[in-house]
Amino acid sequence: MAATVFGAPATTNDTKAPPPRNFGIVMYDSYDLLDIAGSVEPLYLLSSRQRLNLSLIAETLDPVYMRPAPSENYTTGSHFQLSVNPTHTFADPPEDIDVLFVPGGGGERFGNITAAVDFIRATYPKVKHLITVCTGAGVAAQAGVLDGKRATTNKWAWKEITPTGRNVQWTSPARWVVDGNIWTASGVVAGVDLILEFIETFYGRELAHTIQGATEFKRTFDPCDDPFAAWHNVTPSGDCRLTPSIYGK
Amino acid sequence: MAATVFGAPATTNDTKAPPPRNFGIVMYDSYDLLDIAGSVEPLYLLSSRQRLNLSLIAETLDPVYMRPAPSENYTTGSHFQLSVNPTHTFADPPEDIDVLFVPGGGGERFGNITAAVDFIRATYPKVKHLITVCTGAGVAAQAGVLDGKRATTNKWAWKEITPTGRNVQWTSPARWVVDGNIWTASGVVAGVDLILEFIETFYGRELAHTIQGATEFKRTFDPCDDPFAAWHNVTPSGDCRLTPSIYGK
Numbered sequence: 424m425a426a427t428v429f430g431a432p433a434t435t436n437d438t439k440a441p442p443p444r445n446f447g448i449v450m451y452d453s454y455d456l457l458d459i460a461g462s463v464e465p466l467y468l469l470s471s472r473q474r475l476n477l478s479l480i481a482e483t484l485d486p487v488y489m490r491p492a493p494s495e496n497y498t499t500g501s502h503f504q505l506s507v508n509p510t511h512t513f514a515d516p517p518e519d520i521d522v523l524f525v526p527g528g529g530g531e532r533f534g535n536i537t538a539a540v541d542f543i544r545a546t547y548p549k550v551k552h553l554i555t556v557c558t559g560a561g562v563a564a565q566a567g568v569l570d571g572k573r574a575t576t577n578k579w580a581w582k583e584i585t586p587t588g589r590n591v592q593w594t595s596p597a598r599w600v601v602d603g604n605i606w607t608a609s610g611v612v613a614g615v616d617l618i619l620e621f622i623e624t625f626y627g628r629e630l631a632h633t634i635q636g637a638t639e640f641k642r643t644f645d646p647c648d649d650p651f652a653a654w655h656n657v658t659p660s661g662d663c664r665l666t667p668s669i670y671g672k
Numbered sequence: 673m674a675a676t677v678f679g680a681p682a683t684t685n686d687t688k689a690p691p692p693r694n695f696g697i698v699m700y701d702s703y704d705l706l707d708i709a710g711s712v713e714p715l716y717l718l719s720s721r722q723r724l725n726l727s728l729i730a731e732t733l734d735p736v737y738m739r740p741a742p743s744e745n746y747t748t749g750s751h752f753q754l755s756v757n758p759t760h761t762f763a764d765p766p767e768d769i770d771v772l773f774v775p776g777g778g779g780e781r782f783g784n785i786t787a788a789v790d791f792i793r794a795t796y797p798k799v800k801h802l803i804t805v806c807t808g809a810g811v812a813a814q815a816g817v818l819d820g821k822r823a824t825t826n827k828w829a830w831k832e833i834t835p836t837g838r839n840v841q842w843t844s845p846a847r848w849v850v851d852g853n854i855w856t857a858s859g860v861v862a863g864v865d866l867i868l869e870f871i872e873t874f875y876g877r878e879l880a881h882t883i884q885g886a887t888e889f890k891r892t893f894d895p896c897d898d899p900f901a902a903w904h905n906v907t908p909s910g911d912c913r914l915t916p917s918i919y920g921k
Binding site for chain 2: 455456457459460461462464466467470471472473474475476477479488489490499501502503504505506507508510577578579609610611612613615629636637638639640641643650651654655
């Protein structure tokens with residue numbers, strides 16, 4: 424057990440580049456809460472040890488909902504809703520975003536995400552890193568910023584999401600993929616593996632290890648360790664083994 | 673890999689009891705976002721297949737923050753904040769809560785959680801199930817509702833939390849513990865294992881399996897599979913093997 428949970432590569436991949444400080448999350452109705460929380464939580468723990476700033480950026484400052492209003496009354500009769508408050512708007516975003524974070528969610532399939540897509544297209548050239556989790560890759564793909572890049576997305580939603588980016592080198596199996604400054608995670612919880620790898624890369628292994636222990640997360644260290652590609656019968660494409668070489672492993 | 677990720681007990685533990693419908697989350701400033709999201713997300717996916725209702729209950733209807741206001745300006749200079757909107761107050765909660773959910777977070781250590789503790793004490797006798805995740809067990813312990821029960825909490829915070837419930841049978845190692853109608857998870861991500869077990873128990877294995885696949889969560893099926901007890905040097909106590917027998921395994 425210890426070997427798979429606590430195993431780590433033998434070499435460090437800490438970099439000497441100044442670590443990112445300012446994280447901006449692109450919010451839209453029907454975001455996936457766990458996509459967001461899976462990255463916000465480790466970064467929040469990190470923010471007690473490193474200076475980090477978080478912005479939540481949406482079309483307006485109104486609360487953003489897990490589920491778009493028109494479908495709030497499901498066919499099941501459920502009322503299952505949670506809203507988060509943005510801090511900035513797409514029209515007046517924070518300056519100097521280092522890391523633009525795009526969560527997935529139903530919104531990119533049945534909601535209106537035009538404003539979010541436009542914001543990503545306009546903002547990507549100004550940021551140092553782009554992170555997508557789950558079907559957030561489909562939102563980024565619609566903005567065109569994944570064109571020509573290797574990327575991955577939720578294997579459950581693979582057939583629905585990958586056509587949104589016909590010029591993307593979609594990669595599966597892959598728990599996460601890094602291509603240049605674009606980090607894309609597979610479904611939901613794969614985002615926690617991605618963010619711990621991101622933290623290890625830019626803030627060091629010790630902090631990543633401490634945060635893993637605090638959150639009791641059974642981390643995946645190998646980006647090719649993706650059993651959900653087979654689970655969801657995704658046809659293999661691309662090469663997950665290329666991922667670590669991009670950032671110095 | 674498949675064996676550990678997808679392995680499941682050979683017998684079903686689905687019950688014939690009517691499944692819980694109404695979930696209420698106890699909110700307080702300095703909640704742990706991932707404790708909440710780790711359960712809300714699987715239940716949200718379930719809510720498209722089953723009628724489920726979610727309430728977020730706090731002292732007031734004002735936004736509730738990840739970090740209490742007085743400490744928002746950390747010593748690191750970080751501004752890392754996220755707020756969620758309650759739907760109900762402790763004074764006017766929803767009727768017929770089936771499942772009361774208590775997340776952890778810094779609040780139970782350095783915030784004012786008196787109102788939350790009082791609400792849990794008054795409400796527990798009316799609900800069908802109590803779930804705590806991470807240091808949420810410390811909040812429930814202060815309400816006295818864990819007295820005489822077996823329970824667990826985050827192994828990282830073990831020495832800080834367990835003294836808040838001197839009459840609790842604290843159990844470690846344990847990924848999660850079930851004692852009667854009280855379900856307690858270890859730290860943060862252990863809550864996802866707990867909620868999938870809860871879903872499997874009350875809504876059936878197929879839905880738990882589907883949700884695991886959608887969230888790409890490498891689930892722990894054995895409540896004794898808790899490497900973080902040793903990671904954090906927690907002295908063994910109680911017996912994690914008692915857990916499954918409580919609800920019919």
